[in-house]
Amino acid sequence: VPRPLAPHQTAFLTCVLASGALRFGDFELKSGRRSPYFFNAGLIFDGDHVAALFDAYADRILLEPNLDFDVIFGPAYKGIPLCAGVAAALARKGRRVAFAYNRKELKDHGEGGTLVGAPLEHRNVLLIDDVISAGTAIREASTLLAARGARLVAVCVALDRQEVTGGPDLPPPDQPRVSAVDAARRDINAPVFSILTLADLLQFLEDRQHHQDGDTIQAVRKYRDDYGIIL
Ligand code: OMP
Numbered sequence: 001v002p003r004p005l006a007p008h009q010t011a012f013l014t015c016v017l018a019s020g021a022l023r024f025g026d027f028e029l030k031s032g033r034r035s036p037y038f039f040n041a042g043l044i045f046d047g048d049h050v051a052a053l054f055d056a057y058a059d060r061i062l063l064e065p066n067l068d069f070d071v072i073f074g075p076a077y078k079g080i081p082l083c084a085g086v087a088a089a090l091a092r093k094g095r096r097v098a099f100a101y102n103r104k105e106l107k108d109h110g111e112g113g114t115l116v117g118a119p120l121e122h123r124n125v126l127l128i129d130d131v132i133s134a135g136t137a138i139r140e141a142s143t144l145l146a147a148r149g150a151r152l153v154a155v156c157v158a159l160d161r162q163e164v165t166g167g168p169d170l171p172p173p174d175q176p177r178v179s180a181v182d183a184a185r186r187d188i189n190a191p192v193f194s195i196l197t198l199a200d201l202l203q204f205l206e207d208r209q210h211h212q213d214g215d216t217i218q219a220v221r222k223y224r225d226d227y228g229i230i231l
Helices: 007-019 047-063 079-092 136-147 180-188 198-207 214-227
Strands: 022-028 034-039 071-074 098-102 115-117 124-132 151-160 192-197
Touching: 007 022, 007 047, 007 192, 007 198, 022 214, 034 214, 047 079, 047 151, 047 192, 071 079, 079 098, 079 124, 124 136, 124 180, 136 151, 136 180, 151 180, 151 198, 180 192, 192 198, 198 214
Parallel strands: 071 098, 071 124, 124 151, 151 192
Antiparallel strands: 022 034, 098 115
């Protein structure tokens, strides 16, 4: 049953399409899968687009019930502007939280650590990231947080690609499909939620079919059928 997209989802889609961060074509993913769509959050660099992106994260986070966190953590590099921007957007909406991020390179002088921003030990932390496919990126970030004594409360990503576990080969038809997000959720022991899922994206493309060419929609549908969790 199709459900209408929420205002923050429509705002996010408008932003990622206008900025060119969401593209259709032929892309190779980290997993080796070839995808007809790709979300590159690094292409959202205009002030108005990035403001819309931060607001969309903040609105989605505020929709999540019983989310008890005091720090937003953004893994380097793309998570660095994200955690600051989303913390600022949340403050404007009346929710005050701190932010922190990591450095990828080790510093042997100055502040001496690989973390910048709010202290994480014994703090309730919300991890934010751009995309989840296989869950590798959020597993790595969760390991880093655990090493710092942080309590990971939840993960918020912009786009959940809703993929099955496994590599580039098509999942064997005779075996049950395992959702990569569910597997990651179990490993990190925290819920994962998103601004937009692949199902939402497909619904949006289908609803405004006169704007999007039919071949693109077909290709995204085929990708969902090939590598998606059963919806
Ligand atoms: P996983 O680590 O497999 O969950 O994939 C997430 C990462 O894949 C992102 O942080 C990106 O580095 C990259 N990625 C995108 O940025 N956009 C996409 O649409 C797909 C991927 C990807 O390679 O799967």
